[in-house]
Amino acid sequence: MTLSDLEKTYDRASAAPKDVDRVSLDIRSGEFLTMLGPSGSGKTTTLMMIAGFETPTAGDIAIDGKSVVAMPPYRRNIGMVFQNYALFPHLTVEENVGFPLKQRGVPKPERARLVAEALELVHLPGYGARYPRQLSGGQQQRVAVARAVVFKPRLLLMDEPLGALDKQLRENLQLEMRRLHADLGITFIYVTHDQEEALTMSDRIAVMNDGKVAQVGTPEDLYDRPENRFVAGFIGESNFLPAVVRGVENDVVIAECDGAVIRALCPGRPASGEKVTLTTRPERLRFADSAWIGEQMPQNCLSVTVTEAVFAGERCRYMLQAGDGTSIVLKEPSSAAIRRRAVGERAEIAWSVADTILV
Numbered sequence: 001m002t003l004s005d006l007e008k009t010y011d012r013a014s015a016a017p018k019d020v021d022r023v024s025l026d027i028r029s030g031e032f033l034t035m036l037g038p039s040g041s042g043k044t045t046t047l048m049m050i051a052g053f054e055t056p057t058a059g060d061i062a063i064d065g066k067s068v069v070a071m072p073p074y075r076r077n078i079g080m081v082f083q084n085y086a087l088f089p090h091l092t093v094e095e096n097v098g099f100p101l102k103q104r105g106v107p108k109p110e111r112a113r114l115v116a117e118a119l120e121l122v123h124l125p126g127y128g129a130r131y132p133r134q135l136s137g138g139q140q141q142r143v144a145v146a147r148a149v150v151f152k153p154r155l156l157l158m159d160e161p162l163g164a165l166d167k168q169l170r171e172n173l174q175l176e177m178r179r180l181h182a183d184l185g186i187t188f189i190y191v192t193h194d195q196e197e198a199l200t201m202s203d204r205i206a207v208m209n210d211g212k213v214a215q216v217g218t219p220e221d222l223y224d225r226p227e228n229r230f231v232a233g234f235i236g237e238s239n240f241l242p243a244v245v246r247g248v249e250n251d252v253v254i255a256e257c258d259g260a261v262i263r264a265l266c267p268g269r270p271a272s273g274e275k276v277t278l279t280t281r282p283e284r285l286r287f288a289d290s291a292w293i294g295e296q297m298p299q300n301c302l303s304v305t306v307t308e309a310v311f312a313g314e315r316c317r318y319m320l321q322a323g324d325g326t327s328i329v330l331k332e333p334s335s336a337a338i339r340r341r342a343v344g345e346r347a348e349i350a351w352s353v354a355d356t357i358l359v
């Protein structure tokens with residue numbers, strides 16, 4: 001499926017920014033793609049346009065090379081699951097799941113077979129005669145999933161389907177959704193604002209911000225090679241170091257940061273003297289005097305003062321301050337063998353060039 005310069009402006013009279021702004025995405029057949037972003041970033045609106053419940057202001061949506069923009073929702077062959085289950089309360093589980101088949105005129109015996117198959121798929125065989133109110137939240141959401149896939153759609157859209165469930169149940173269902181994706185082999189487009197959920201479930205993630213795609217990539221791409229400050233800050237935790245470019249060698253930028261020379265990966269070629277921001281992850285930083293057994297001492301080094309030290313079980317989390325006042329977070333795996341740093345202590349921190357990105 002291809003989204004080309006897709007746009008939506010709900011209020012065309014106002015000068016407000018577009019709600020969805022030139023979103024272009026190539027979604028591979030069979031892919032698990034997640035749209036991740038803060039509230040109001042345009043995720044639901046994009047999904048609604050794919051489903052056909054909203055009309056784009058501009059741009060195109062093509063499935064298998066054919067535009068579907070003019071096609072009504074029921075002809076697009078797309079299944080959809082919402083956060084609030086949206087089951088019909090007066091219908092049994094069987095009737096709920098069979099509803100899309102009835103709408104499509106599937107004969108009764110065939111319907112019963114497909115409903116049983118779908119309930120099997122979501123691990124709810126034997127629940128057909130119950131009403132939604134007789135089910136837990138997790139079970140209701142499974143019924144909603146069964147109803148969305150019973151007519152064998154080519155695409156399943158899910159809008160925060162686990163948002164209303166508690167953490168434990170959410171984590172179980174995340175694994176089930178992955179299994180379901182593997183079993184069905186169809187394309188999933190999944191919307192969430194939970195970055196951990198996105199990282200664990202997706203083949204690729206499209207990070208949305210202000211109606212635009214900030215970056216698309218695998219979870220590793222986004223975590224290790226964020227292309228901009230928004231992505232670096234939204235996915236996981238990041239340090240941002242102000243620096244001035246002094247030169248470029250191949251794909252490595254040499255920059256000056258708080259009087260130290262710091263090297264960073266950079267796809268572009270920033271000009272000498274340009275003010276830039278370097279980013280690095282808290283868990284990729286180490287205290288320079290800790291052991292580097294079997295490793296090379298990383299190239300990037302900076303002098304800091306410890307301003308806060310928090311023991312958090314598996315990790316120690318340190319707040320550090322560089323000479324220029326920049327705050328830096330460092331996370332160190334905790335071990336009885338590692339000396340804890342005290343507040344006020346001066347230290348050198350070190351990290352590798354491969355873990356430093358210019359954004």
Ligand SMILES: Nc1ncnc2c1ncn2[C@@H]1O[C@H](COP(=O)(O)OP(=O)(O)OP(=O)(O)O)[C@@H](O)[C@H]1O
Pocket residue numbers: 010011019037038039040041042043044045046193
């Ligand atoms: N039916 C509507 N009428 C007018 N404006 C709308 C409508 N639906 C959404 N919007 C606006 O479009 C923008 C994008 O909203 P959207 O619901 O797509 O974001 P989202 O990323 O899904 O957010 P959330 O995570 O909170 O659901 C917001 O500014 C919102 O106010």
